[in-house]
Amino acid sequence: MANSVHASVHALHVYPVKALGGFAPPETAIEPWGPAGDRRWLVTDAEGRALTQREQPRLALARARALPGGAVRLSAPGLDPLDVAVPEPVGTDPVHLFGSKYEAVPAGPAADAWLSGYLGTGARLLHMDDPAHRRPVDPDFAHAGETVSFADGFPLLVTTLASLDALNSLIAQGGPPQEGPLPMNRFRPNLVLAGTEAWAEDDWRRIVVGEVSFRVAKPSGRCIVTTTDQATAERGKEPLRTLARHRRFGKRLVFGQNVVPENTGVLRIGDPVTVHTS
Numbered sequence: 001m002a003n004s005v006h007a008s009v010h011a012l013h014v015y016p017v018k019a020l021g022g023f024a025p026p027e028t029a030i031e032p033w034g035p036a037g038d039r040r041w042l043v044t045d046a047e048g049r050a051l052t053q054r055e056q057p058r059l060a061l062a063r064a065r066a067l068p069g070g071a072v073r074l075s076a077p078g079l080d081p082l083d084v085a086v087p088e089p090v091g092t093d094p095v096h097l098f099g100s101k102y103e104a105v106p107a108g109p110a111a112d113a114w115l116s117g118y119l120g121t122g123a124r125l126l127h128m129d130d131p132a133h134r135r136p137v138d139p140d141f142a143h144a145g146e147t148v149s150f151a152d153g154f155p156l157l158v159t160t161l162a163s164l165d166a167l168n169s170l171i172a173q174g175g176p177p178q179e180g181p182l183p184m185n186r187f188r189p190n191l192v193l194a195g196t197e198a199w200a201e202d203d204w205r206r207i208v209v210g211e212v213s214f215r216v217a218k219p220s221g222r223c224i225v226t227t228t229d230q231a232t233a234e235r236g237k238e239p240l241r242t243l244a245r246h247r248r249f250g251k252r253l254v255f256g257q258n259v260v261p262e263n264t265g266v267l268r269i270g271d272p273v274t275v276h277t278s
Contacts, residue, residue: 007273009209010161010194011184016072017041017064017125018150019052021230022188027268030212030261033131033147034155035190037066040131041084042095042104042150043115046122050097050150053225056119057233074114082114089129097150105129137260141217146260154217154258158201159189166198167255171242179238185230186239187222187255193273201257203277210271214259221252 015022018039029036043051043059053059062076070086084107092103104126106112115123128134128149137146138153148155164184171180184192191209204216222243227235243253 007160007193007195007275009191009267009269009271009273011192012267012269013188013190013192014038014066015064015188016066017043017062017074018050019043019056019059020074021060021063023063023065027266029266030156030264031131032155032261032264033149034151034261035267037070038190039149039151040070040128041072041107042097042126042128044095044124044126046124048093048095048124050095051119051123053228054223057228057235058119060228060230060233062118074111076118079114079118082110084108084111084125087127092129093126095126098153102128102135104134137217141258143215143260152220155261156190156214156259157188157220157256158191158193158207158214158216158259159184159187159256160193160196160198160201162194162196162198163201163255167239167242167247170246171238174242174245177237179236182239183230186226186228187220188225189256191259191267195273196275200275204257204275205278206262206276207259208274208276210267211263211265212267213262215262217258217260219249219252219254220256220258221249222255226255 011024012028013022013024014035016037045051065073067073073081073083075081087105087107089105092105094101095104107125111125115125131149135148137148168181207214226239247254
């Protein structure tokens with residue numbers, strides 16, 4: 001059933017390098033594996049294990065902005081920016097992400113030195129050269145052939161302003177220490193919607209945003225990254241403390257929905273949204 005709600009796209013976010021800050025374009029192309037250029041780059045340690053804000057909260061202070069042709073510009077406090085071109089796919093190295101092994105193309109010594117200097121430990125930057133084949137969507141929730149970039153497990157994360165407002169109200173009722181209100185960037189969404197009711201996304205099965213249709217795959221279980229202030233890299237207790245009290249679904253603390261594109265197209269700020277609950 002399609003619900004007649006007056007929802008629309010409030011914001012779009014693209015994060016070229018997983019775990020780094022991204023940018024908010026007025027429009028973005030949607031590919032089968034997510035927004036164009038989203039999380040096609042991954043930071044690892046010297047042994048190829050993924051480094052995210054879980055292990056390195058200071059990654060929140062670094063930024064990655066897309067450049068033409070898939071290149072990225074890295075910036076961070078105390079360092080000169082570095083432009084990194086898409087590496088030639090002459091060979092891949094294994095990378096380990098969430099317990100699984102994938103292949104990616106090394107960005108080269110300049111990018112590695114820049115990241116290592118910033119983090120104070122050996123680090124590398126690698127690029128996903130072939131998102132159509134490198135990494136499948138979580139098989140427990142995937143349809144045949146669906147793939148994803150280096151995002152946590154699904155092509156896009158959708159959140160709503162109404163649910164953030166509701167969560168911040170719950171945080172305010174929770175007593176000291178008072179950490180709210182929290183900004184949406186704690187949740188690192190790709191697509192932020194306005195005009196819905198709080199927590200309405202719990203019942204969504206499919207949404208059509210502008211010219212693109214998305215299958216709602218599963219709620220987004222949240223981790224310690226959401227407790228990391230994206231402007232200071234300092235950690236607190238929220239929102240996990242409040243999610244544990246009010247938004248626990250089994251073992252997961254939930255905020256937002258993971259979705260998979262059913263077709264390609266372009267999303268734009270202000271695009272209308274149609275919600276299907278069956």
